[in-house]
Amino acid sequence: MARLGSWIESHPEGIYVRPADAWIDPSRPKARAWVTHGHADHARGGHMAVLATPETLAIMETRYGPQPGQPIAYDETIRVGEVEVRFVPAGHVLGSAQIVMEHKGERVVVSGDYKRGADPTCPAFVPVPCDIFITEATFGLPVFRHPDTGSEIDRLPHRLHSDPSRCVLVGAYALGKAQRIITELRARGHHDPIYVHGAIERLNQLYETFGVELGELRPATGATKAEMAGHIVIAPPGALNDRWSRRLPDPVTAIASGWMRIRQRARQRNVELPLIISDHADWDELTTTIRELEPTEVWITHGREEALKHWCMTHQIKACELNLVGYEDEDD
Numbered sequence: 001m002a003r004l005g006s007w008i009e010s011h012p013e014g015i016y017v018r019p020a021d022a023w024i025d026p027s028r029p030k031a032r033a034w035v036t037h038g039h040a041d042h043a044r045g046g047h048m049a050v051l052a053t054p055e056t057l058a059i060m061e062t063r064y065g066p067q068p069g070q071p072i073a074y075d076e077t078i079r080v081g082e083v084e085v086r087f088v089p090a091g092h093v094l095g096s097a098q099i100v101m102e103h104k105g106e107r108v109v110v111s112g113d114y115k116r117g118a119d120p121t122c123p124a125f126v127p128v129p130c131d132i133f134i135t136e137a138t139f140g141l142p143v144f145r146h147p148d149t150g151s152e153i154d155r156l157p158h159r160l161h162s163d164p165s166r167c168v169l170v171g172a173y174a175l176g177k178a179q180r181i182i183t184e185l186r187a188r189g190h191h192d193p194i195y196v197h198g199a200i201e202r203l204n205q206l207y208e209t210f211g212v213e214l215g216e217l218r219p220a221t222g223a224t225k226a227e228m229a230g231h232i233v234i235a236p237p238g239a240l241n242d243r244w245s246r247r248l249p250d251p252v253t254a255i256a257s258g259w260m261r262i263r264q265r266a267r268q269r270n271v272e273l274p275l276i277i278s279d280h281a282d283w284d285e286l287t288t289t290i291r292e293l294e295p296t297e298v299w300i301t302h303g304r305e306e307a308l309k310h311w312c313m314t315h316q317i318k319a320c321e322l323n324l325v326g327y328e329d330e331d332d
Contacts, residue, residue, distance in 0.1 A: 004297055005132045007103055009323040014135065015110065015301075019103055022051070024110055027325065032220035034085070035060070036112025038098035051080075053087055055095025055210055060177065062206055074123065079194045090114040091125035092279050093176030094207055099137035100128050109293070113306055115278065116285040117149060120183040120210050121176070122292070125289075134322070135263040137303030138280040139258050146258060146282040155182045156232060159252055161271055167195075168273065169251035171237035174200045178234050178281050179207045181256055183213045185232070193230050195220040197235035226248040237303040241270070258282065287311055 003224045007233060009016040014026035022032040026229075036042055036052075038059030043052070045064035050057065074080060074097065076086040087097035099110040101253040109130040116125050139146075160168050166227040171177040178200045185194070186277030193216045196204060204214055220233055239245060240253055255271045258278030266274040281289065290298055298312045298319040305321040312319035 004106065005108055005299075007106075008101075008108060008132075010299070010324070012325045014324065015322070017083060017101060020085070020101075022080060022083075024099060030041040034099055036090065036110065037092055037097060038063075039093070039113070039173075039268060041152070050084070053095040053097050053162065056097070057095075057222060058206055058210075058247065059095060059203070060203055088126040088128055089123035090117065091119060091122060093124060093211065094122050094179070094210060096122060098126070098128065107133050108134065109119060109131040109295075110165070111136055113280055114136070114289075114290065115281050117146070117199070119279070121179050121207065121295045122201075127289065127292050129293050130295050131192070132297045133293050133298060134299040135286065135288060135290070135308075137286060137300050137305050139278065139282045140300070140304035140308040140309070142148060142283050142287055144258060144261055144282045144332055145284055146261075146278055148274050150188065150276055151192055152256075152277050155275065156181075156254070157184065157188075157190050159178060159254075160230065163252075166250045166252055166307050167228045167231050167233050167248055169233045169235060169240060169248055169253050170275070171240045171253070171255040171257075171271075172234055173257075173279075174236045175203050177256055178236075179212060179214065180279070181234060181277070182217070183212065186213070186215050190232075191215060192231060193218050195223060195231055197221075197233075197239055199239070200234060215253065237269075263295075267331065268304040291315075291316065 005099040007018050015024040022034050023030040025042040029253045031048045032087045034051045036054045043060050044114040050067050050069040053073040060067050064290055072087050084102040086100045090096040090112050101108045107130045109128050113136050114125050118260050125196045182213045198221050250274050254273035258276040259265050260274035262308050301320055301322050302322045309319040
């Protein structure tokens with residue numbers, strides 16, 4: 001009798017679905033790629049054919065130019081080779097999806113990156129019971145338990161109002177995190193103009209074309225210190241300590257990331273206001289999801305694999321590490 005999931009192969013550069021002759025989030029150009037979401041460590045250019053949600057394809061085109069893409073809507077089922085495939089929401093960023101595959105009576109779900117918390121910029125994660133759950137484990141240690149997002153967001157205007165002569169500079173991933181911070185601020189009544197780094201502007205425009213309302217945004221480039229004083233400024237984390245930030249009015253430096261749970265990381269990056277806000281599942285979300293899906297096996301793609309594997313084994317769930325390479329999680 002063939003082992004469960006014998007039709008799926010794990011390689012360092014990605015997951016290969018043999019009966020469909022397709023790769024999931026491959027790190028090298030492939031003839032056929034299925035892409036879970038638009039972050040650059042999962043969505044790379046150069047593939048001959050791409051299957052992804054319309055939002056993910058639009059993100060890839062913004063970054064890489066025209067794509068040989070086939071859009072697939074959430075819950076739409078197509079057949080590729082001998083495999084039935086559908087994409088369902090992952091709750092990670094705009095257009096993010098889990099890939100649900102069925103072949104010869106087996107169902108395999110590849111989570112991609114995901115979270116279970118509410119996010120106004122994308123549909124919530126949809127649990128799909130399966131035989132094999134292929135999951136990330138970016139925050140796969142019990143120390144990672146994310147606090148309420150609203151309470152973290154409230155710290156921004158509170159700090160801003162404590163000294164209006166300064167600005168609050170928030171380091172946030174350009175795709176997903178930046179737009180989530182903006183929409184969370186709007187939802188909590190902050191309707192002042194928000195200044196943004198140029199690297200975020202095109203993605204903000206893309207989000208708005210898909211119906212995500214961001215309110216009044218202004219380019220930080222060209223704005224004076226006086227104009228930005230008393231305002232929130234959002235930039236990629238890498239811009240916080242470069243020459244670009246020197247033009248800001250005595251900024252209070254913040255970073256929005258699940259890694260801000262580790263105080264040493266915040267100190268190393270000279271972060272004055274660490275915000276524990278992540279687009280990845282924390283330990284409780286990872287383990288709760290596995291309990292909910294009740295898979296026979298769990299395959300762990302990247303992150304803190306060993307701890308989650310141990311948890312699975314102690315709960316009588318067979319688990320293994322895939323040791324995929326090329327996935328980055330430094331700023332999320």
